[in-house]
Amino acid sequence: MTLDSTDQIETRTGHRRPPIHGPEGFEAMRRAGQLTAKALDLMVEHVKPGVTTEALDRIAFEFAMDHGAYPAPLFYRGYPKSICTSINHVVCHGIPNDKPLREGDIVNIDVTLIVDGWHGDSSRMFYVGPVSRKAERLCEITWESLMRGIAAVKPGATTNAIGAAIQAYAEGERCSVVRDFCGHGVGRAFHEAPTILHFVEPAYDVPLEPGMIFTIEPMINLGRPHVKVLGDGWTAVTRDRSLSAQFEHTVGVTETGCEIFTLSPSGWDKPPYMG
Secondary structure: OOOHHHHHOOOOOOOOOOOOOOOOHHHHHHHHHHHHHHHHHHHHOOOOOEEEEHHHHHHHHHHHOOOOOOOOOHHHHHHOOOOEEEEOOOEEOOOOOEEEEOOOOOOEEEEEEEOOOEEEEEEEEOOOOOOOOHHHHHHHHHHHHHHHHHHOOOOOEEHHHHHHHHHHHHOOOEEEEEEOEEEOOOOOOOOEEEEEEOOOOOOOOOOOOOOOOEEEEEEOOOOOEEEEEEOOOOEEEEEOOOOOOEEEEEEOOOOOHHHHHOOOOOOOOOOOOOO
């Protein structure tokens, strides 16, 4: 979950050394990541035409309460809801409301649950009934962008290796990578170093070390990469109103590569989720 702009995260993290977590931290993140993944799995049966994003928010909140967790976005910097629901041309931070979902919509649901003080952070795209081929293709490209970014994570690599893998693939598919929002370190804190840009930025390139934990969460647009934030102070949309998609996992750097903490226990990491 972003809930910050690239500039804001840079201001707060700068080039400070990211926290290095040991086996206990990784085990705690497995628990937090798996509960978050289960919350997203729960959404599969509920995302359908006529359902409101407000209803999805209630489901997520009740799930968290029932499992001894807390939704990290709720009241974070004044954010009013437990999850983010970003529909069609909304890039990120869409606020749940009482407007029903419509057939053909695509929606990103972004969940962060705090479990025993640790943050599990993940998002997925969902189809609302049958969707257009262009919407489906965008989601497929965005998923593949995420997975290529994750594949670049290993000791001795740098954060720009992640951005390079994502940018090269997405732009090669004639899509654009949003520059205004980024991934971030996560653990006991919701947002910390390092910043994970989804494009190459020579001025910020952090070496990856075992024990680092962070999100990778590319936002990919069918049109141009430019976004604007609406008057509510949260909802970011594409300036050209083109479709946008996002997938997110929380990962930890290991001695040989990386571990994904937020994989779906049901195998529902990308749509379509159920036959």
